[in-house]
Amino acid sequence: MEEHELTAVLEAVLFVSGEPMSLEDLAEVLEGTDSERIRQALEHLRQNYESAGRGLQMVEVAGGYQIATRPECSPWIRSLEKIKTATRLSRSGLETLAIVAYKQPVTRGEIEAIRGVDSAYVLKTLLERRIVKIVGRREGLGRPMIYGTTREFLQYFGLKDLSELPALKEFKEVAETLPEHEPIHEPAGDMTH
């Protein structure tokens, strides 16, 4: 297959797939094609999308490649009737998810120790949204279930993999930001930072 044919096939395959496809997935579809060639063709495709007048982009997310729209176009896409945007995560959801993401695999007890509140319900919501999953059991007393993040988590936040999560702040750093953090009174519902 010629280079431009390969690029064309990759565009068509990614278009139909709808979800991120890894190099291995693509090599399987394009049986017999060298993955280095696929990688190059993907790079070529990405550059094509960078030119003026394009509404699409190539993104790398959850260990794969995906065609997605450019953020500038979102106001018009939102006005499409069929577009149902997922509900945003609640503050407690984000808090719990942050703990799961950075400390995984983690038990419910460990999450609750950090948050200082019962977290069963939040955890259930995250499980239902498939952003978090049960990944096994912790050895030891009671063998509690342990939780981790999913592929859906990476997709929801547009992360290539977990290493793309920004580093957790050190205690010292956190302490320094605390006193002059923000003017104090924040009315409920407005959590602006």
Next chain:
Amino acid sequence: MEEHELTAVLEAVLFVSGEPMSLEDLAEVLEGTDSERIRQALEHLRQNYESAGRGLQMVEVAGGYQIATRPECSPWIRSLEKIKTATRLSRSGLETLAIVAYKQPVTRGEIEAIRGVDSAYVLKTLLERRIVKIVGRREGLGRPMIYGTTREFLQYFGLKDLSELPALKEFKEVAETLPEHEPIHEPAGDMTH
């Protein structure tokens, strides 16, 4: 909106929509944009898709415009669909799998008694996906085949062995908790801002 911006927005909108959109539909989305300009931008987009290395095309069907893959790419699209089908599981498949996992070793008759429906096809799918296997025959009348889960099953679910499967009771803890800890206030408005 500049010509190239309009083209970009149209591409993004048609990409997400996935179905044919008429000039009127598009004019509604692009509120305030003259349909003649939209028609021109669509023509422009169509020409873009004609250049080498593109796997997509603009088609006019059912009185509307739609982005679709080029026919030359269809062998790979079929290959993609085959692979995707082989790695997906339907709801009924999941149900049957759940019964096998928790009641193994189990016969087809026993599965059907629980599900209340014929399960031969679903069971076949699970066997093909190598999540379930035949583990022997039950002694007694008719010596029916008995089914159990495979090593792949454990891998998919990240389990070391079957004893790590959560008990139904444990699951209820996770899944049926009510928000007993709605914090002390009635949240006003949108907590996620």
Next chain:
Amino acid sequence: MDDLQTSYAVKLPAFEGPLDLLLHLIKKNEVHIYDIPIALITRQYLEYLDLIKSLNLAVAGDFLVMAATLIHIKSKMLLPPSETDEEEEDEDPRTELVMRLLEYQRFKDAAQGLEAREQEWREVFHRPVSLGSGEPTDEINLVDLSLFDLLEALRGVMQRAPEKKDLEIVVDALSVQERMGLILDRLDAQESITFASLFDDDTTRLAMVVTFLALLELIRLKRLRILQTELFGAIRIWKSTSLQPF
């Protein structure tokens, strides 16, 4: 706390929990995290809880536990330094709480980072996953399967099943292994039992199947003997004598 007291209930700041409330008070009073004026903060914390109670809202247990912790720390700080216990002398009673607050704040910050990414990524759309027909399906990719899916599916079956109540017992508790144990237990208490009485407690076909399988297994293992004393007469089951100590 004036702003709180003049507010209507729904205007109260939303706190995720006691740690969140404490961090709020620390920021509000502009005190240093490593030198929390525990008396002041405790007073304000308790005022907040009183306010909640006065508005007839339930105070969650976690907030009460923290109140107790604060009072305990306060009392410890009022005590003169112990002369006998040298190890405890240098220990600031606030240390553990400060560590918890900082740890919690780390994840609050991380959550904000996630929120920013969420915001950004919400502007990016992709095509709905479809297979062949172009119709979105409710199928799950094998690599995305989780135990939650499995259990949800199981729960779905059980809710739909006509014999729901019995099935729950079946799936939860009934195994051939356990049923084998039960049969042997009964034969410890009685010398022999009738075949029919084995199924007395079985309310579903499936339970009967399990019992029957258990029986077959015990016979295969030569743990039981079955005798029918006359044609069409009752079948009786004994424990296998060969296993008896005499």
